[in-house]
Amino acid sequence: MKNNDIFNKDFIPYIIKNGRLLSLLGMLLSFGPGIALALQGIFPPMDALLAAVSIRLPMVAHLYITEPISYFAVLGIPGTYMSFLSGNISNLRLPCGSVAQESAGVQEGTDEGTIIATIGVAVSTFVNITVLAIGVVGGTYITSILPAKVLEGINLLIPALFASLAANYIRQNPKVALIGVPLAFAMTILGMGPLQVLPSALANSLPILVTVFGTMGAGIALAKKGKI
Amino acid sequence: MxxxxxxxxxxxxxxxxxxxxxxxxxxxxxxxxxxxxxxxxxxxxxxxxxxxxxxxxxxxxxxxxxxxxxxxxxxxxxxxxxxxxxxxxxxxxxxxxxxxxxxxxxxxxxxxxxxxxxxxxxxxxxxxxxxxxxxxIVSALFTDKMGTLRDRVAKGSEEVLAVIATAGGVATFTYQVANRVVPGPISDQAVACYVAFIIMFALNLINEKKKLAWISQFGITIAMISGMVAGSFLM
Known part of the structure; x- marks a missing residue:
């Protein structure tokens, strides 16, 4: 089989079949603790449940759409299935998928890139769950011996990680960055200011969507003109 | 308890x-x-x-x-x-x-x-x-369709596929940085971003010239920790 066939006729169909099945299974299993409580006769008060859903859902619902769209190009099909089942996407899966592709020297978005991203995301899952498993046993103790300032400082790892990855991508494709970077800042400023008059779901999702699609659109236009 | x-x-x-x-x-x-x-x-x-x-x-x-x-x-x-x-x-x-x-x-x-x-x-x-x-739910229903859509846009061109991915990376990560820098350009979060960005950018430049394996492997970690340490001085 040719490379293209191995990828498109064997790998991807396997991933889609299992990815979809495991997502549905994951959806059902996510009710585990709720059901375990219900079996012991412990239920949430209905009014409190509805109140919390009505507060929380509008805050996160736009992410259901914007996150898969924004991250798909880097994660690929397998990476997307894995990332949305395992969570912590922007702060863990996406960086690991991206770093794996860069270090292996494969071009992101290509078949080889997708294969390597799959491996990167899988490794991040093993690391994440192992660290949490250690933490659930000894985490309270570990954090009790660390000064509060250190704990606060550790939270700065995530913004620093985002900036490092931004540097990688900007260096990889400076021409696209000439459009993408000003656009990201402009949309952030608009999103925090004037766009706030829009309904909140729109005000929250519009800036990232415009940034992502605007940058991709500009990149595709440049590539088609042969300027990249 | x-x-x-x-x-x-x-x-x-x-x-x-x-x-x-x-x-x-x-x-x-x-x-x-x-x-x-x-x-x-x-x-x-x-x-x-x-x-x-x-x-x-x-x-x-x-x-x-x-x-x-x-x-x-x-x-x-x-x-x-x-x-x-x-x-x-x-x-x-x-x-x-x-x-x-x-x-x-x-x-x-x-x-x-x-x-x-x-x-x-x-x-x-x-x-x-x-x-x-x-x-x-979105991931279960639409992941494969996003793949189809992307391939339709790229029409089999590896160049376009790659540019979609790097443009996606530029956009999402710069947007995350902008979200932390715009509200407070001299906050702990912003400084962590600046320092990490500069170090990673410099490491990239060095790596392009000298092809050092340690930069590909540890670059991100070095930039990330430097950013964290620099930012924490402002806390």
Whole structure:
């Protein structure tokens, strides 16, 4: 089989079949603790449940759409299935998928890139769950011996990680960055200011969507003109 | 110990979260095996796979530590099993804490205090579950369609595929940085961003000239830790 066939006729169909099945299974299993409580006769008060859903859902619902769209190009099909089942996407899966592709020297978005991203995301899952498993046993103790300032400082790892990855991508494709970077800042400023008059779901999702699609659109236009 | 915490840390709760975490692990193992097999047939070398694993492992440590701290914050009010599951599963450390917090409040309790009740705990469990379903539903239904759409746009051109991916990377990560820099250009978060950015950019430039393996592997970790240390001076 040719490379293209191995990828498109064997790998991807396997991933889609299992990815979809495991997502549905994951959806059902996510009710585990709720059901375990219900079996012991412990239920949430209905009014409190509805109140919390009505507060929380509008805050996160736009992410259901914007996150898969924004991250798909880097994660690929397998990476997307894995990332949305395992969570912590922007702060863990996406960086690991991206770093794996860069270090292996494969071009992101290509078949080889997708294969390597799959491996990167899988490794991040093993690391994440192992660290949490250690933490659930000894985490309270570990954090009790660390000064509060250190704990606060550790939270700065995530913004620093985002900036490092931004540097990688900007260096990889400076021409696209000439459009993408000003656009990201402009949309952030608009999103925090004037766009706030829009309904909140729109005000929250519009800036990232415009940034992502605007940058991709500009990149595709440049590539088609042969300027990249 | 509060009454509900005995339930929250009971063996039944542990049993109830294991299948969900198990599915995540199973998927990671199965997809990795398939990707390795197919990748080798496609001509990806063992060395490339080894390098990818090593750098992903290193890149995962820092963020996993941040998630761990989030889990510890949840542990005291939500118990071990639920905290462990929620942070290995659909959602994120940025999503779970506020969800539990809001759910506890609407049930008349405050997360992390003595007035938490079993009902407030149950409310938090259900809210964290229900409000995270959207992600997995969208992913289950539309992931393959996003692939089709992208391929239609690229029309088989590797160049276009690559530019879509790097443009996506430029856009999402710069947007995340802008979100932290715009509200306070000299805050701890902003300084962490500036320093990490400059160091990573410089390392990239050096690497292009000298092709140093350690930069490809440790570059991100070095930039990330430098940014953290620099930012913490402003705290």
């Amino acid at each position: 509060l009454e509900y915490l005995k339930i929250a840390n009971s063996p039944i709760l542990w049993i109830s979260v294991i299948p969900a975490v198990g599915v995540v692990l199973y998927q990671a193992a199965a997809f990795m095996r398939k990707a390795t097999e197919s990748g080798k047939e496609m001509g990806i070398t063992d060395e490339q796979i080894r390098t990818a694993k090593k750098s992903a492992f290193l890149a995962a440590l820092g963020p996993s530590l941040v998630i761990l701290i989030g889990m510890v914050a949840l542990l005291t009010s939500m118990g071990g099993p639920v905290s462990f599951m929620r942070l290995s599963f659909i959602g994120s450390v940025m999503y779970e804490l506020p969800s539990a917090d809001i759910a506890a409040s609407t049930a008349g309790s405050t997360l992390g205090t003595d007035d938490m009740t079993a009902a407030a705990f149950a409310n938090a469990v259900w809210i964290m579950t229900l409000c995270s379903l959207g992600w997995i």
